[in-house]
Amino acid sequence: MSSRPGRSSPSRRAALVGLCTAATLVWLAFSNLGVALPTIATELSVNLTDMQWANNALSIACGTLLLAGGRLTDLYGHRQMLLLGLLIFGVAALATAFTPNLAGLVTGRAMMGVGSALILPATLAMIPALFDRAEQPSAFAAWAAATWAGQAVGPAIGGTLTTLLGWRSLFWLTAPVVLVLYLTIRRDAPTATRGHGRVDLIGLITGAGTALCLLFALTEGQQVGFNDPLIIALFAATLALGAAFVFVELRISDPLVNLRLFRTRSFDGA
Template structure:
């Protein structure tokens, strides 16, 4: 097959798009103290600056995938990039907390259009041989934003005003938009290869899905501040579960459902999705605790912390190339469990950390974790995409991204609770005034500030030890999740990758069109 050299430039355009989304997910975190000081945002408003983005991202993915299948992946993807750029431009010039929350919600909507549809475009550009490498690059771009976001945000805030964390996205989005218009293959004519645009839209399913996901995500966000036993949290989560149960019942009966549950009948999609969800759960848990450890315990600033998480990304990028070569020889049933075992080993090693361990030990187990992440997630994601029919790639990738997003949200919330339990169990506050003790219990960062204000180095020492204990519990739990997932993968995955799905049939023509 004649492979167009422009396919890699097209991948670069997609990478730019997902990179700004990944950066924006974390870059705002370092700006929260500045927003609090300059806009007078209270803790609840600060929570919704992040939560509004997360909520919009989570609820919009499912309908976006179906719309992409019907009306064109490229059209909606580039519309999402354009929306992201415009919202970022507006965000750089607003002057109230409410406006910032609204802008973040629109950014979440743009991100929901970019993430699944950029993945859906990949099998239309790359053949089955090169698809794993392209997925590896795509995955690395999404993961890179997690540690690099604070680096970029810290640098911008050190040199410019707070709106620069939004303005930074604008030229990148503009470049991604121009590159996408020029390099991405045109969408097929309506009805020729995609889903039927004249089929009735699943409006009831969309409403049920959006409300159910909204309730779950909202309840989880509220649990972080109110606790899991709060009546509002419990009722909201219960309503979310009930709505999603009704949603699934409706989807089984509707002729043109929002979510094609039949995709789960294919073992490649079913087990690839399960593995991807639990791999991301473990990695998100690691990335939840490690930056806090590097900053609050080891004493790095936001910029230095972001740099020190990069060994995980380096491991991911190296392993993506390795997994591409290994899968044809050994099969996914060997490669994916091996990656999960490496991931578990890295997490278990990190779970032995003590307050006296320096950064070198952290870099070691982060590198091992990154290697395992790439070896496991790239073949699993590739297997999912190869299982999708050509007319359902948008809906399929949206479903994959949605369950991953929900798993990450719920997982990080649960792991945050585990971290808090471990931290409080080892934190000794005897003799402190009530208000100082209350502040120290909130976080290790707050405890450090109290210790400095009171001139009490013993409090700082016990807070660091307590946090490391909580972090170790989280890492050990993540390692156990990866280990159990490795066992399931070894038992359930096919020995060899099955024949490519129908999406492969259109690859030669589309690659030629991408020249």
């Protein structure tokens, strides 16, 4: 295995383990709460329909802000934004462990989604800084395998922890793991040079609005029916905001997403 200048193989491997574990933690959070919903609903005296918002708050927040998170990591440094994402994720998880009501649970999960929107793009973007081109496919494969594993075992871990330690353990056990990851990445991951440019606010608003309307409609539509006027309006807003996003991104000098990259076959495949 070749080495990047100034980076030993053990430190690079430790950094990769940290990156994969951070991404896995996000996917665990996506999938581990569902099995605990009946228990939480009973303890908090909430119906299961409302509890679905606690389950979906993380994915909605993450999906809404993911494009913005990727752009921020490019502008302000991958490691810096990853550490910030871990901090937000860990603090939100710890606070959620002590929430007394559904509102706190939904808010905490949403804030974990905000942290996730920084963690996921940053962990991927840091792999090229750690590994040479020949080594990158293996590193990316490890990242993908770890995240898929996290999603697959999330329900089993959630059910086991809820049975043995209670549903709040899904959150307070996250905090020490995040602390270890924070220290590992801060020690072993390289510091990337900050990018140039600015945050495309119009693209941010239209892109986030598109994702939010679509995810909200798909979530709420399962409860009220997809022929509900609100759901139809949200789908219409999704199309309008999505068209505005594409229009702006193709014309602005410093876009949130360079849509011209989609002309490259290798980029489309990835």
